[in-house]
Amino acid sequence: MSAQYDDGTILLDDATLERFHRATGGEAWPCYQCGTCTATCPWGRVRQEPLLVRTLMRNAQLGIDEDGESLWLCTSCGICEDRCPRGVPIVRILRALRSLAWKDRRIPEGLPSVLWAVHRDGNPYSLPPCERTRWADDLEVKEFEPTDEMLLYLGCTASYDRRIQKVARSVVGGLRAAGVQFGTLGASEPCCGETALAMGQTAFAAEIAEANAKLFAARGVKTVVTISPHCFDMFQNHTPRLDEGFEALHYTQFLARLVSAGRLVCRGSFPRRVAFHDPCYLGRRNGEYDAPRTVLESIPGAEIVELEESRAGALCCGAGGGRMFLETPVGERFSDLRVRQAANAGAEVLATACPFCITCLEESAPQVDQPLKVMDVAEIAARALEPEGADVEATASGR
Amino acid sequence: MAASLIRPEEAQRIWVWLEHDGTSLEGVSLELLAKGRELADRSGEGLVGLLMGHELDSLADEALGYGADEIVVAEDPLLEVYTTDAWCDAAAQVVLEKKPNILLFGATPDGRDLAGRLAVRLRTGLTADCTDLEIKTDEPALMLAAEVTGFGGGVAAIIACKENRPQMATVRPGVFRPALRRSHGEEGVQSRCPVRIDPGRVRTRVLERRIGEAVDITKAEALVVGGRGVKGDFGLLETLAGLLGAELGASRVAVDEGWIEKDRMIGQTGSVTRPKVAIVCGVSGAMQFTVGIMEADTVVAINSDPEAPIFESADYCVVDDLFSILPPLIRELENSR
Ligand SMILES: Cc1cc2nc3c(=O)[nH]c(=O)nc-3n(C[C@H](O)[C@H](O)[C@H](O)COP(=O)(O)OP(=O)(O)OC[C@H]3O[C@@H](n4cnc5c(N)ncnc54)[C@H](O)[C@@H]3O)c2cc1C
Ligand code: SF4
Ligand code: SF4
Numbered sequence: 001m002s003a004q005y006d007d008g009t010i011l012l013d014d015a016t017l018e019r020f021h022r023a024t025g026g027e028a029w030p031c032y033q034c035g036t037c038t039a040t041c042p043w044g045r046v047r048q049e050p051l052l053v054r055t056l057m058r059n060a061q062l063g064i065d066e067d068g069e070s071l072w073l074c075t076s077c078g079i080c081e082d083r084c085p086r087g088v089p090i091v092r093i094l095r096a097l098r099s100l101a102w103k104d105r106r107i108p109e110g111l112p113s114v115l116w117a118v119h120r121d122g123n124p125y126s127l128p129p130c131e132r133t134r135w136a137d138d139l140e141v142k143e144f145e146p147t148d149e150m151l152l153y154l155g156c157t158a159s160y161d162r163r164i165q166k167v168a169r170s171v172v173g174g175l176r177a178a179g180v181q182f183g184t185l186g187a188s189e190p191c192c193g194e195t196a197l198a199m200g201q202t203a204f205a206a207e208i209a210e211a212n213a214k215l216f217a218a219r220g221v222k223t224v225v226t227i228s229p230h231c232f233d234m235f236q237n238h239t240p241r242l243d244e245g246f247e248a249l250h251y252t253q254f255l256a257r258l259v260s261a262g263r264l265v266c267r268g269s270f271p272r273r274v275a276f277h278d279p280c281y282l283g284r285r286n287g288e289y290d291a292p293r294t295v296l297e298s299i300p301g302a303e304i305v306e307l308e309e310s311r312a313g314a315l316c317c318g319a320g321g322g323r324m325f326l327e328t329p330v331g332e333r334f335s336d337l338r339v340r341q342a343a344n345a346g347a348e349v350l351a352t353a354c355p356f357c358i359t360c361l362e363e364s365a366p367q368v369d370q371p372l373k374v375m376d377v378a379e380i381a382a383r384a385l386e387p388e389g390a391d392v393e394a395t396a397s398g399r
Numbered sequence: 400m401a402a403s404l405i406r407p408e409e410a411q412r413i414w415v416w417l418e419h420d421g422t423s424l425e426g427v428s429l430e431l432l433a434k435g436r437e438l439a440d441r442s443g444e445g446l447v448g449l450l451m452g453h454e455l456d457s458l459a460d461e462a463l464g465y466g467a468d469e470i471v472v473a474e475d476p477l478l479e480v481y482t483t484d485a486w487c488d489a490a491a492q493v494v495l496e497k498k499p500n501i502l503l504f505g506a507t508p509d510g511r512d513l514a515g516r517l518a519v520r521l522r523t524g525l526t527a528d529c530t531d532l533e534i535k536t537d538e539p540a541l542m543l544a545a546e547v548t549g550f551g552g553g554v555a556a557i558i559a560c561k562e563n564r565p566q567m568a569t570v571r572p573g574v575f576r577p578a579l580r581r582s583h584g585e586e587g588v589q590s591r592c593p594v595r596i597d598p599g600r601v602r603t604r605v606l607e608r609r610i611g612e613a614v615d616i617t618k619a620e621a622l623v624v625g626g627r628g629v630k631g632d633f634g635l636l637e638t639l640a641g642l643l644g645a646e647l648g649a650s651r652v653a654v655d656e657g658w659i660e661k662d663r664m665i666g667q668t669g670s671v672t673r674p675k676v677a678i679v680c681g682v683s684g685a686m687q688f689t690v691g692i693m694e695a696d697t698v699v700a701i702n703s704d705p706e707a708p709i710f711e712s713a714d715y716c717v718v719d720d721l722f723s724i725l726p727p728l729i730r731e732l733e734n735s736r
Pocket of ligand 3: 037041053077078091
């Protein structure tokens with residue numbers, strides 16, 4: 001352990017240095033301490049003292065232990081990485097430091113029980129696996145078969161959270177309207193493991209990813225389409241490919257393909273000013289900015305406006321990197337800034353395409369004076385499928 | 400390893416050391432009773448809860464209802480608060496008298512302290528900080544296999560204690576689901592095991608015990624919970640809570656608005672509570688909230704919106720304005736006093 005004395009002197013030691021070096025793979029070394037990361041990190045906008053990302057990188061280089069809190073603030077939004085002139089994989093380094101913190105048991109209260117829930121129940125919410133399909137009770141969504149065009153992967157939040165279940169139902173509505181043959185894994189759908197990865201449990205996440213790769217291979221999955229960009233990122237970048245492998249897509253990408261192929265046509269309309277909030281895990285982390293906009297632009301009546309910070313410069317909602325499971329005090333929530341940007345852009349609807357973003361933005365929305373509705377791209381599309389804007393979600397009768 | 404003081408063939412039953420604060424059992428003890436019950440049923444063994452302390456009558460009655468076949472009570476004035484010497488002495492006497500086959504502790508500060516000392520005293524092994532327990536019924540003397548992994552470090556290992564008895568383990572809190580209260584008639588029996596503690600051997604004296612002000616709603620037996628719907632006024636809820644002996648709880652919105660302290664927040668980034676009853680007023684029922692009341696025995700929801708998702712998580716649904724429901728309820732409770 002590196003030691004810090006009252007006069008500020010820090011004593012470095014080789015053992016800690018070696019340990020840090022091994023955990024981070026030495027990836028912090030290219031950092032030349034310019035400070036761009038600290039300056040771009042959104043924490044600087046909501047707190048007096050910004051998150052000292054540059055210091056974290058220096059400490060990673062030298063093997064200096066963290067005080068505790070700052071390591072867990074990072075939402076893995078990736079904007080610092082995007083701007084870093086040295087290409088330092090800052091988020092990966094912070095995750096590595098988190099993994100060391102687990103070993104030393106310097107972990108924020110509440111996180112172990114989230115991981116135990118993933119381990120025991122296959123979801124981070126400690127909810128029963130048998131209730132995983134309740135979102136679709138009246139939808140008759142079938143089990144996936146290898147002949148299907150794709151596997152629809154719900155993910156834990158869309159499976160269990162009532163609010164996000166509506167998004168899932170809307171996605172189903174869109175797929176059915178386009179005549180897509182698809183299925184789900186039903187009650188046996190596993191967790192994607194992103195929560196574990198984000199919290200720095202890299203080994204556990206790798207274990208989950210490997211099991212999922214085997215499951216996909218065994219079930220003959222060629223294309224997996226996710227509701228959450230977090231699951232998408234996990235399948236796209238952190239899950240191994242076995243046999244012939246599989247293609248991972250976020251649902252907006254799949255819907256955009258359907259739109260381009262003329263298979264998904266909105267015959268109704270959605271006459272509103274809509275601003276799109278880019279989820280970090282779809283945008284910056286995976287470079288997908290166009291697909292959700294393609295879907296929105298295909299909706300008659302929708303007037304798309306851009307937020308002040310959008311696409312690669314988008315401001316994070318604040319829930320990534322495990323922050324969905326850590327309390328953020330009032331006044332420090334990025335989503336508060338984001339809904340104000342939406343109000344400034346004159347948006348009536350703030351659209352996004354991530355369960356975590358929806359939850360955060362929706363909670364912040366009452367803070368702006370004008371009415372601001374937070375909707376998922378799929379919900380807007382589903383509402384515009386039929387003339388009259390008949391139905392938001394897929395229903396049994398509408399099938 | 401030293402020879403066991405208890406022979407495997409004379410060792411019997413699965414024991415759980417029941418930790419408590421004098422009025423209620425710790426969550427991890429309920430978790431161990433649930434897991435112990437499962438292991439007991441699988442192996443055809445009995446399940447025993449060991450309750451130690453001073454003046455335990457009501458707690459002993461309470462402990463009977465969580466699935467143990469027997470609650471063994473060991474009382475002594477020197478056991479009023481936890482000290483390593485007194486508790487280890489007393490526990491060793493009970494164990495040598497009753498000869499448990501398996502003895503489980505919560506991996507709490509006191510549980511870890513006691514189990515370590517006791518294992519040495521009893522010349523047996525201790526598997527610390529387990530995350531899963533399995534019983535091998537094919538072994539003649541019912542072997543306990545304890546898994547040690549870690550969300551918090553360490554490598555996975557399966558550890559068994561082959562020859563020495565009892566087979567002891569401390570188990571990490573939060574790994575198993577807690578036992579639910581059984582209905583009357585399904586309770587176990589109670590017995591006493593006298594212990595003699597030599598005050599001269601107790602090297603610590605507790606001079607004064609002070610308990611901090613902070614509320615811990617995770618231990619509340621009854622909760623009255625408010626959300627945005629209370630519109631800044633927790634007065635009615637506080638009166639109701641007072642009449643019911645309940646604690647106040649809140650949704651994040653109510654905390655954000657500054658209507659109530661932060662340590663009363665329930666949910667994903669608040670506390671996960673396990674009350675017998677929760678009366679939830681003016682809360683819509685976002686999943687980030689409901690995960691914090693999933694383990695409640697009975698949920699009564701009062702909400703003016705019949706479509707509010709909270710009703711899906713409730714046993715009793717009251718569709719009405721909380722400001723018209725609560726006053727007559729409070730009056731009724733006051734009159735019945
Ligand atoms: C990262 C993150 C973490 C979160 N963690 C938590 C958490 O731990 N705990 C938590 O609670 N939330 C949490 N939330 C917030 C959660 O998403 C919801 O926004 C919040 O729970 C809503 O609180 P509420 O039900 O009090 O308010 P609302 O959703 O506004 O609901 C108010 C309800 O009161 C009803 N009502 C209004 N007036 C009356 C009346 N007179 N009589 C009866 N009913 C009435 C309304 O019908 C409505 O259903 C979190 C959010 C995020 C983004
Ligand atoms: S922006 Fe990159 S180079 Fe500059 S301090 Fe941060 S990590 Fe180092
Ligand atoms: S990823 Fe985002 S939150 Fe994390 S340090 Fe970089 S800018 Fe800050």
